[in-house]
Amino acid sequence: MRTSGRTRPDLPGPRRPAFRDEQGVWQVSDLPGARAVLRATDTLQAGLGVETVAKLPSAFRRPVLYQDGPEHREYRRQTARFFTPRRVESEYRELMHRIAEREIGVLRRAGGVDLSELSLRLAVDVAKAVLGLTESRAGTARRLERFFPEQLGRPGFGSPRGVYWAARILYLWLAVYAADVRPAVRARRARPADDLVSHLLGEGARVGEVLGECLTVAAAGMVTTREFVTVAAWHLFAEPDLLERYLAGAEPDRLAILHELARLDPPIATLRRRTTAPLALPDGTVIPAHARVDVSVAAANADAAGDPANGLTFGEGPHRCPGRHLALQEADIFLTTLLGDTPGVRMAAPPRVSFNEEFATYSLRGLVLVTG
Template sequence: MSAQSHLASPPARCPVDHARDDRKSASAARGGLIQAPTVSGFEAVRAVLRDTNGRQAGFKAEVIGKYRGKARPPILFLHGEAHRRQRSGTARFFTPRVVETRYRELMERTSDALIARLVKDGSGDLDRLSLEMAVAVAAEIVGLTESDIDGMSRRLDSFFSTAFQTGRGKFAEIMSFLLGQWRMRRFYAKDVKPAIAARRAAPREDVISHLLSEGYSPLDILTECFTYGAAGMVTTREFITMAGWHLLERPDLRAQFLAADADGQIAILEEILRLEPVVGTLYRHVEGGTVALDVRAANGDPAAVGTCPHALDPERARAPRVTGPGLAFGDGEHRCPGAGVALHESAVFLDRLLRVPGLRLERAPDVGWNPLIAGYELRHCRLAIDPA
């Protein structure tokens, strides 16, 4: 399925090399299997995302629906009034003012601690540092603060990494389910249950406290924490690693990023995200069946983002009403509520990291494809610090 874009074309602005392609995840994305009619034009994809009659698919929606039993569906799979009510109840945790006043100090403190460890060791993996950064921030927002961050990072990583994929066939499906159940129980016992107990005794301004006030059961809360784990931790980890990779390999871009103010840094990160959306394909149930929304193709639609759509150009002229990251955060009622958080924490961490004297990229990451999130996965991105 395809559609022509009806966007007004933006002014032309193109590097000297008209065929330039700065994407680092394109080869991995080509290996991803899409088993549904595909929508790829920017305007067409956005229209489906904004269709109030559409229903969320993908992200193992069918599996969660089959095995969640009596638990409420997580916010990711709600729609209509139920979704609007839950989104309005949690929106206060993601506003720009709250991010700046409540979470910035945590972002700065966590960044400083991680970078201090990197400097002390002399080397480290950017993807590992990024995971710990993302987990620390998301855990504070959700309320998963009664357990060890490093341990929770490992537990969440075991869920979503491609290492968790155990193969194909009925036996592999059963083993994957049983392993997932065991890991879910461990996540509940070590991370979620202590957080619930602490917030029953003393509610705070976080998602778990809100869910308790709404009468959510421990199983309901576990399901939501698992969902936020995927959305707020895993995807942010991949983006920070990808953005760091681009900035470390482009001295000119790194210098531009470090010289920019807060808005300028966000603009650079948004352009990297447009070029390298972590979730490359979204799925929706619409009238007529399930469709795959090709976010990568939509974000490279020249009618929306201008000429040379695969070049990394933070100053590119976009069509009206096309934002910096394009559709990388989705659109419509399911647009990512934590978009501002992810960009803000990425800017804070990378600004501090890239100012470390002697920092260099020792090894570019391995690029894989994670079918669970239909997005790239970056591992073993090795950083080193040359002695002064």
């Protein structure tokens, strides 16, 4: 298959040993080194707003994304059942088909639409089902999209712009709480269900902690799955031979193709860690304790030499993405419905690509689908 993606056509670059850049951050881009960093237990999460979360009172339970050590392992053990292939098959497959039909119905009626609008609602509604946000008011996708814009400013109180972003985040936080989380909490306290909100309440989580976890999981589903569905469709529309193979394949073959496309264009290009003890890499480099480490997933995936099973798109080690099977399954259901069951569908315009440096993600907007 291909050796480079569509969002970063300059990759792969030359393999380079780990090094410390001018800002003092260690850069790791080879696959063995990247895997060693992500599997290490003497590291902590960095980036993705972890520095802001660290300022919360110690009594406040951190969302799982920002946990490390025994607390993190126990939470992952208790919640693993929500993301197993069997659970996806029994609880979410029918839902994903309904959402796909609903969203592609929008395209059929309109005759033309931006794919990112459809993939946004797909990603958010599947994430809501996993969480248990089934009593939300209309507009969840828009609330979350405003909460995680393509470009995020830095909140603070030292400048008018910083104050604006602080007020904006507070307002949006309260909007998601009032319209999505509070109704779910009330319903689950009255009648618990088999979902994450019920699990958190059963563990004694406060409403603010439930809100933080819901925002984290919803963001992971929205930001990554939304973009992945779009980039996969871009590949398939632009490469007729690949599209033919995809539509002719059985489900395992289609999932293998999507896994490969995820390797080529990982929605999160960089994962960040901070060491708590010296960390030895396979090439002999030793990263000292208390160092910031940036792992280039995009470069390490290129170093995987075309083997998607070796890629790090879904992470590695303690923070490996629990929803990887869910994401691939919903992408496959949506794309087979779009490309196999929608007569005359075609890409009228490729997407424009932008990058959010704060979260190391790409955004694809303007991939216009038309029918007829």
